[in-house]
Amino acid sequence: xxxxxxxxxxxxxxxxxxxxxxxxxxxxxxxxxxxxxxxxxxxxxxxxxxxxxxxxxxxxxxxxxxxxxxxxxxxxxxxxxxxxxxxxxxxxxxxxxxxxxxxxxxxxxxxxxxxxxxxxxxxxxxxxxxxxxxxxxxxxxxxxxxxxxxxxxxxxxxxxxxxxxxxxxxxxxxxxxxxxxxxxxxxxxxxxxxxxxxxxxxxxxxxxxxxxxxxxxxxxxxxxxxxxxxxxxxxxxxxxxxxxxxxxxxxxxxxxxxxxxxxxxxxxxxxxxxxxxxxxxxxxxxxxxxxxxxxxxxxxxxxxxxxxxxxxxxxxxxxxxxxxxxxxxxxxxxxxxxxxxxxxxxxxxxxxxxxxxxxxxxxxxxxxxxxxxxxxxxxxxxxxxxxxxxxxxxxxxxxxxxxxxxxxxxxxxxxxxxxxxxxxxxxxxxxx
Amino acid sequence: xxxxxxxxxxxxxxxxxxxxxxxxxxxxxxxxxxxxxxxxxxxxxxxxxxxxxxxxxxxxxxxxxxxxxxxxxxxxxxxxxxxxxxxxxxxxxxxxxxxxxxxxxxxxxxxxxxxxxxxxxxxxxxxxxxxxxxxxxxxxxxxxxxxxxxxxxxxxxxxxxxxxxxxxxxxxxxxxxxxxxxxxxxxxxxxxxxxxxxxxxxxxxxxxxxxxxxxxxxxxxxxxxxxxxxxxxxxxxxxxxxxxxxxxxxxxxxxxxxxxxxxxxxxxxxxxxxxxxxxxxxxxxxxxxxxxxxxxxxxxxxxxxxxxxxxxxxxxxxxxxxxxxxxxxxxxxxxxxxxxxxxxxxxxxxxxxxxxxxxxxxxxxxxxxxxxxxxxxxxxxxxxxxxxxxxxxxxxxxxxxxxxxxxxxxxxxxxxxxxxxxxxxxxxxxxx
Numbered sequence: 001x002x003x004x005x006x007x008x009x010x011x012x013x014x015x016x017x018x019x020x021x022x023x024x025x026x027x028x029x030x031x032x033x034x035x036x037x038x039x040x041x042x043x044x045x046x047x048x049x050x051x052x053x054x055x056x057x058x059x060x061x062x063x064x065x066x067x068x069x070x071x072x073x074x075x076x077x078x079x080x081x082x083x084x085x086x087x088x089x090x091x092x093x094x095x096x097x098x099x100x101x102x103x104x105x106x107x108x109x110x111x112x113x114x115x116x117x118x119x120x121x122x123x124x125x126x127x128x129x130x131x132x133x134x135x136x137x138x139x140x141x142x143x144x145x146x147x148x149x150x151x152x153x154x155x156x157x158x159x160x161x162x163x164x165x166x167x168x169x170x171x172x173x174x175x176x177x178x179x180x181x182x183x184x185x186x187x188x189x190x191x192x193x194x195x196x197x198x199x200x201x202x203x204x205x206x207x208x209x210x211x212x213x214x215x216x217x218x219x220x221x222x223x224x225x226x227x228x229x230x231x232x233x234x235x236x237x238x239x240x241x242x243x244x245x246x247x248x249x250x251x252x253x254x255x256x257x258x259x260x261x262x263x264x265x266x267x268x269x270x271x272x273x274x275x276x277x278x279x280x281x282x283x284x285x286x287x288x289x290x291x292x293x294x295x296x297x298x299x300x301x302x303x304x305x306x307x308x309x310x311x312x313x314x315x316x317x318x319x320x321x322x323x324x325x326x327x328x329x330x331x332x333x334x335x336x337x338x339x340x341x342x343x344x345x346x347x348x349x350x351x352x353x354x355x356x357x358x359x360x361x362x363x364x365x366x367x368x369x370x371x372x373x374x375x376x377x378x379x380x381x382x383x384x385x386x387x388x389x390x391x392x393x394x395x396x397x398x399x400x401x402x403x404x405x406x407x408x409x410x411x412x413x414x415x416x417x418x419x420x421x422x423x424x425x426x427x428x429x430x431x432x
Numbered sequence: 433x434x435x436x437x438x439x440x441x442x443x444x445x446x447x448x449x450x451x452x453x454x455x456x457x458x459x460x461x462x463x464x465x466x467x468x469x470x471x472x473x474x475x476x477x478x479x480x481x482x483x484x485x486x487x488x489x490x491x492x493x494x495x496x497x498x499x500x501x502x503x504x505x506x507x508x509x510x511x512x513x514x515x516x517x518x519x520x521x522x523x524x525x526x527x528x529x530x531x532x533x534x535x536x537x538x539x540x541x542x543x544x545x546x547x548x549x550x551x552x553x554x555x556x557x558x559x560x561x562x563x564x565x566x567x568x569x570x571x572x573x574x575x576x577x578x579x580x581x582x583x584x585x586x587x588x589x590x591x592x593x594x595x596x597x598x599x600x601x602x603x604x605x606x607x608x609x610x611x612x613x614x615x616x617x618x619x620x621x622x623x624x625x626x627x628x629x630x631x632x633x634x635x636x637x638x639x640x641x642x643x644x645x646x647x648x649x650x651x652x653x654x655x656x657x658x659x660x661x662x663x664x665x666x667x668x669x670x671x672x673x674x675x676x677x678x679x680x681x682x683x684x685x686x687x688x689x690x691x692x693x694x695x696x697x698x699x700x701x702x703x704x705x706x707x708x709x710x711x712x713x714x715x716x717x718x719x720x721x722x723x724x725x726x727x728x729x730x731x732x733x734x735x736x737x738x739x740x741x742x743x744x745x746x747x748x749x750x751x752x753x754x755x756x757x758x759x760x761x762x763x764x765x766x767x768x769x770x771x772x773x774x775x776x777x778x779x780x781x782x783x784x785x786x787x788x789x790x791x792x793x794x795x796x797x798x799x800x801x802x803x804x805x806x807x808x809x810x811x812x813x814x815x816x817x818x819x820x821x822x823x824x825x826x827x828x829x830x831x832x833x834x835x836x837x838x839x840x841x842x843x844x845x846x847x848x849x850x851x852x853x854x855x856x857x858x859x860x861x862x863x864x
Contacts, residue, residue: 328840
């Protein structure tokens with residue numbers, strides 16, 4: 001018998017509709033799991049069980065149930081919530097309790113979701129020094145970051161869904177490290193209002209779930225729309241591009257193995273898989289990403305360093321002070337090159353059903369630094385949708401995932417592809 | 433004897449430094465002006481005189497005075513303030529009081545500014561149906577919008593500086609209608625966090641003042657940086673492009689006259705003025721602006737229409753429901769065309785010290801609709817800095833301004849140009 005907290009949202013909602021599960025019951029199962037596991041995983045920045053249960057009961061009493069009725073959703077603590085503090089893991093915001101919801105939280109509440117608690121993040125969703133959260137599969141390792149707690153609590157069955165953010169690889173990488181599904185939608189597809197800003201041209205809301213169906217359910221709630229009509233998808237005869245990405249030199253054997261195994265599984269399933277070498281201009285994208293992130297973060301943190309410089313950690317202070325000395329000419333050159341590559345990539349990727357590419361360098365590293373976003377930054381800069389699919393294992397038996405991406409605003413199509421590929425990778429990715 | 437509330441910030445700060453004026457004294461003068469004029473101008477959404485005076489006294493007691501010590505700054509009521517409500521002129525946010533400052537407000541407070549009150553805006557800084565504010569020069573006319581109250585209270589000497597926002601022409605147009613200076617910096621130059629979102633790729637903080645020096649002072653506080661070293665500027669020998677803009681067919685005789693007179697004054701002062709015809713691709717920019725604004729606003733207002741559809745006015749509901757039926761292909765085509773025009777415009781405009789172009793169709797219209805942003809949207813889409821310079825008059829003796837623009841991230845240089853051109857237009861623009 002599966003415990004309710006282990007269900008996907010799609011499965012739980014089926015039981016809710018037949019009366020076999022209530023929002024309160026699901027909340028209680030998740031809270032029980034938190035009690036068992038929080039000392040090891042430490043994924044929560046704020047969690048008030050009384051508030052959770054009160055809200056769950058209130059949802060159960062509603063006559064009209066929403067499409068996410070009672071689904072426990074963990075929220076990265078850089079995203080505003082009207083009934084919980086939002087502290088950004090920063091002493092500057094200790095006890096800060098703005099009484100408004102971020103736009104995404106408001107949309108989820110309107111769909112009947114149960115906003116469960118706030119999750120651990122690296123400071124301001126920036127830097128790679130971790131917060132408190134540990135990888136639930138091996139507490140000596142990082143869950144990745146900056147959306148550390150969000151990935152960890154979903155992987156550990158303490159919440160069903162979680163929200164993260166991504167400016168470089170802050171959603172996709174933790175998804176790979178923790179062995180769950182993650183999605184970075186097209187830049188602009190979901191309103192970002194109420195998310196702490198890091199870099200204006202890069203910041204994107206991220207989604208965590210334990211199935212591609214659950215991501216598709218969230219895509220419904222957030223009204224994601226594609227540029228084209230979404231046709232049915234089958235793996236047999238599908239065209240998949242295998243893109244090593246401009247950061248392939250950073251890839252470790254664990255990811256290299258997953259990539260080769262993934263290609264093999266797709267071919268076995270009847271898909272055509274072709275290697276995709278991106279045009280030469282794309283090889284500068286990792287550098288452009290770094291330039292845009294530094295150049296924009298310099299503007300972002302002006303207010304914090306002016307207001308309370310003594311409370312800012314040295315890495316954030318370095319961003320605020322533009323320690324990389326990114327000038328506005330360099331920023332514009334990077335932004336403009338990215339704009340041109342976006343147009344080019346949409347055309348290239350339109351020739352495939354999806355582009356397969358690494359999610360991370362390898363397995364989750366030991367220790368508390370959250371790992372390297374080298375494999376993610378270029379897709380964030382290109383604004384394309386990315387879905388991380390779990391299923392592979394590295395030499396330490398830790399999860400390794402692969403990413404699917406596609407042209408901007410083909411998020412729904414990409415989720416169709418992910419729904420077909422996900423079960424394949426999950427069932428056979430780690431076969432010996 | 434000039435009353436303190438009539439001083440520019442630059443002038444007031446000089447008197448503060450010599451001990452001839454205090455923050456409290458300046459605040460009292462502004463509050464007195466509010467008492468005299470608020471019934472006619474109706475520019476404030478929230479103003480608590482006790483809070484203002486308490487904060488002014490606290491600033492006067494500080495040992496170290498900031499670069500904006502005691503300068504009264506009015507804040508458009510779509511910008512978060514930790515000590516005042518933020519209601520967006522929407523019943524959905526009636527009484528909403530999130531206890532955080534927008535990034536820009538935090539930066540201003542850190543500089544010693546006196547955050548004075550919240551100003552009237554059209555609902556969510558969107559739509560053209562006005563709020564309560566009236567044009568201080570003729571209460572039967574609009575001050576423009578959506579930053580209606582911010583422009584009105586600065587023009588009426590009730591505050592020294594004000595913050596607005598611009599997604600189409602919401603800062604520059606009211607500046608023209610009210611006869612004051614206004615600035616829309618380069619997109620991305622000032623952190624937008626804590627401003628209500630309307631359109632992700634367009635929204636920009638706007639600034640109001642009664643002199644170009646005051647705008648430059650704000651540029652210091654916001655640490656605006658140019659792409660190049662800023663060389664000294666003199667009008668004699670300067671090269672100015674006169675750009676009628678792709679929306680010239682909307683221009684009324686008042687603006688046509690101001691444009692011709694402005695060109696004549698620049699030539700008299702020794703500048704070379706050349707007509708600038710933009711390349712054919714630019715003629716689609718007004719349409720692209722409309723597409724981006726509608727396509728992005730559709731995403732922005734999802735949460736509001738899901739949460740409380742009954743409290744959303746019909747124009748905002750139409751945006752949320754994408755009544756213009758802007759698809760994602762059209763959105764991307766507009767975004768990508770704009771990205772290419774940005775690169776082209778920077779090259780074109782680099783050949784001039786500034787580009788002169790209309791700020792509005794003509795004088796402020798009668799009634800409460802806030803006028804047409806046709807002349808502003810393309811610059812907002814191009815992300816260039818724009819400074820509105822007052823000085824001209826139309827047939828009804830109402831103010832008409834002209835805009836200066838220049839390549840992205842040449843804001844500081846543009847302010848040097850504005851400091852030279854402003855006094856010329858102000859002193860001689862309305863000569864018979």
